[in-house]
Amino acid sequence: MIADDQPAVHEALRMTLDGAPDLEAVGQAADGSEVVHQALWRLPDVVVMDLRMPHVDVLCAIRKTRRRAATTG
Secondary structure: OEEOOOHHHHHHHHHHHHOOOOOOOOOEEOOHHHHHHHHHHHOOOOOEEOOOOOOOOHHHHHHHHHHHHHHHO
16 A cells, blocks of 8 residues: 655555556555555555655554554454
């Protein structure tokens, strides 16, 4: 999953990942709160995330995702 609020960066990362035969970008997020929602819905193996995201900072998004995943999984 790719999380970045810059469309050009997001698109470059998506194209790079989609170009690899064993990788697939399964979701996208443009802000920290969307990261939490998308990660819990899509359950990606890896999230490539910008350190500076609007609305919810990266560390908070990681904590929220881990906490919610632990209670639902």
